Amino acid sequence: MKPARKQAPFALPDIAIRRDPDGTIHLRSRTPPAAHPETLINHLDRWAVATPDRILVAERQGVGWRAVSFAEAARASRGIATALRARDIGSVMVLSENSVDQALLMLGAFRAGVPFCPVSPAYSLLSRDFAKLKQIVAIVRPGLVLAEGLAPFERARTGVDLGAAEFVGDVSALAETEPGALPEVTGDMVAKILFTSGSTGSPKGVINTHRMLASNQAALGQVWTCLAERPPVMLDWLPWSHTFGGNQNLGLAVSHGGTLYIDDGRPTPARIGRTVENLRLVDPTLHFNVPRGLDMLLPHLEADTVLRDRFFENLEFVFYAGATLPLSLWRRVEALGLAATGALPVLTTCYGTTETAPLALAAHLVLEGTGVVGVPVPGVEAKLVPTGDKLQIALRGPNITPGYAGRDDLTALAFDEDGYFLSGDAVRLADPVDPNAGIIFDGRIAEDFKLSTGTWVSVGALRVAVIAACGAAVSDVVIAGHDRDGIGVLIFTKPEARAAAIREGLTRHNAANPASSTRVARALVLDTPPYVDSGEITDKGYLNQRRILERRADQVDRLFAEPPGPDVIVA
Numbered sequence: 140m141k142p143a144r145k146q147a148p149f150a151l152p153d154i155a156i157r158r159d160p161d162g163t164i165h166l167r168s169r170t171p172p173a174a175h176p177e178t179l180i181n182h183l184d185r186w187a188v189a190t191p192d193r194i195l196v197a198e199r200q201g202v203g204w205r206a207v208s209f210a211e212a213a214r215a216s217r218g219i220a221t222a223l224r225a226r227d228i229g230s231v232m233v234l235s236e237n238s239v240d241q242a243l244l245m246l247g248a249f250r251a252g253v254p255f256c257p258v259s260p261a262y263s264l265l266s267r268d269f270a271k272l273k274q275i276v277a278i279v280r281p282g283l284v285l286a287e288g289l290a291p292f293e294r295a296r297t298g299v300d301l302g303a304a305e306f307v308g309d310v311s312a313l314a315e316t317e318p319g320a321l322p323e324v325t326g327d328m329v330a331k332i333l334f335t336s337g338s339t340g341s342p343k344g345v346i347n348t349h350r351m352l353a354s355n356q357a358a359l360g361q362v363w364t365c366l367a368e369r370p371p372v373m374l375d376w377l378p379w380s381h382t383f384g385g386n387q388n389l390g391l392a393v394s395h396g397g398t399l400y401i402d403d404g405r406p407t408p409a410r411i412g413r414t415v416e417n418l419r420l421v422d423p424t425l426h427f428n429v430p431r432g433l434d435m436l437l438p439h440l441e442a443d444t445v446l447r448d449r450f451f452e453n454l455e456f457v458f459y460a461g462a463t464l465p466l467s468l469w470r471r472v473e474a475l476g477l478a479a480t481g482a483l484p485v486l487t488t489c490y491g492t493t494e495t496a497p498l499a500l501a502a503h504l505v506l507e508g509t510g511v512v513g514v515p516v517p518g519v520e521a522k523l524v525p526t527g528d529k530l531q532i533a534l535r536g537p538n539i540t541p542g543y544a545g546r547d548d549l550t551a552l553a554f555d556e557d558g559y560f561l562s563g564d565a566v567r568l569a570d571p572v573d574p575n576a577g578i579i580f581d582g583r584i585a586e587d588f589k590l591s592t593g594t595w596v597s598v599g600a601l602r603v604a605v606i607a608a609c610g611a612a613v614s615d616v617v618i619a620g621h622d623r624d625g626i627g628v629l630i631f632t633k634p635e636a637r638a639a640a641i642r643e644g645l646t647r648h649n650a651a652n653p654a655s656s657t658r659v660a661r662a663l664v665l666d667t668p669p670y671v672d673s674g675e676i677t678d679k680g681y682l683n684q685r686r687i688l689e690r691r692a693d694q695v696d697r698l699f700a701e702p703p704g705p706d707v708i709v710a
Contacts, residue, residue, distance in 0.1 A: 148365030149503035172518030175357035177326035187213035219247025232281035326350030344544035356394035362503035371397035406432035451479035511577035533559035609644030625660030
């Protein structure tokens with residue numbers, strides 16, 4: 140008999156569906172969106188009165204934590220806002236990693252009505268030519284830059300012309316400013332500019348308004364009922380320069396009276412130990428991660444029953460996003476939760492982009508496996524538009540960006556005539572009849588390609604299938620084969636990987652997927668990891684398929700060379 144699953148702390152979806160004659164599918168929640176304040180600052184002030192001493196955000200300091208309460212954060216943000224207005228600061232930029240000071244500066248900028256721009260630390264710490272940082276600075280033109288620690292401060296100041304921008308290493312002096320009169324901040328004002336780099340080309344500055352952030356958190360409160368029952372507690376490493384960590388997770392703490400402990404570990408061999416150390420100090424109620432992060436964390440939970448039991452004791456759910464979770468990892472999470480609590484844990488996900496702030500779809504339904512990314516949350520309309528042989532998802536709602544900073548041309552291309560944001564992502568219904576069964580992510584339309592035979596290859600689905608078949612032998616794969624006779628894969632391996640295990644995995648995959656659109660003909664193990672500086676991988680661990688194929692064109696040629704070289708695995 141199948142073990143019982145822990146009750147999902149969700150409001151079950153109620154989705155309306157309408158179909159057009161041309162095949163377009165319209166989806167929306169019948170639940171009306173909840174009323175909400177226009178800015179997250181309204182939430183901060185509410186919790187500062189209701190729970191003044193509760194920790195809002197904390198970072199490691201010595202053997203413990205440097206913690207800031209809601210009341211302290213509210214006071215500091217007023218001082219920072221006053222200082223920013225007195226200096227006539229037009230925008231604020233951050234070059235360093237997640238920190239208490241960054242959170243306070245963000246809240247101060249929000250209160251002052253000053254756009255806040257957190258930039259990936261990799262652009263200043265790891266870059267050789269500062270190309271992306273220079274492009275971002277040209278768009279944002281910051282008046283004040285937070286760069287904690289000597290390295291980002293000195294490298295940015297010597298490598299990039301920041302004009303007359305004021306550099307600060309902490310916010311203590313700003314926070315101590317005597318609070319003064321401040322302007323009214325409305326939902327339509329710019330809260331953030333978050334940069335996302337496309338497959339190629341320059342970074343795009345996505346405008347995030349206060350209404351976008353506030354409506355996202357209101358929708359989360361509607362679909363995740365546990366947020367109203369007890370304040371969320373999180374230990375989180377996801378970078379605030381991205382929408383997942385900075386908007387959703389930090390926003391959860393501010394909006395729902397929760398606590399975010401900043402994890403200064405990372406899902407890398409060198410830093411995963413720090414994450415484990417931090418987990419021993421925190422009892423999370425929600426866990427957010429990307430598949431790569433879970434892959435690095437699970438061996439530690441499997442090896443330490445005390446850590447495992449503490450991790451799952453108060454946990455409402457495990458949330459993953461950014462990429463499809465391989466079924467093998469899903470089952471390992473289930474096995475750990477079952478061993479710890481006697482019930483299968485709840486796993487869930489959402490779908491969104493930087494342009495949707497990020498929540499657009501939420502899987503607030505019981506999932507038994509990977510694939511489904513959710514249904515439209517209250518207030519969001521989804522339109523599934525036939526594009527080639529797939530359906531592209533387009534979105535409209537209060538969470539959608541008004542456009543890209545300084546790029547009216549890109550803004551015009553991003554929306555259709557009805558004001559829907561064109562995501563570029565393909566999806567399909569999990570059940571053609573029942574929209575409440577959810578939407579399945581079906582890959583990036585721009586990543587799919589045709590073989591020389593004219594057969595389309597669905598890159599997203601194939602990537603997940605290959606990783607699942609190869610299991611622990613690979614960390615990630617890139618699918619190649621445009622205008623070729625067959626499919627090839629470039630493989631990033633784990634240190635313990637064996638060529639025989641990869642060959643066996645590909646053989647299993649091909650036996651189950653013999654069609655030319657799914658069968659892997661060849662594979663090549665790459666001898667260098669993906670590079671952040673060149674855009675091959677983000678600092679969250681997501682691969683940029685197109686960029687890797689472009690930069691490693693010589694290895695793609697080796698993959699398909701005739702006759703195949705000795706390092707090419709012929710499946």
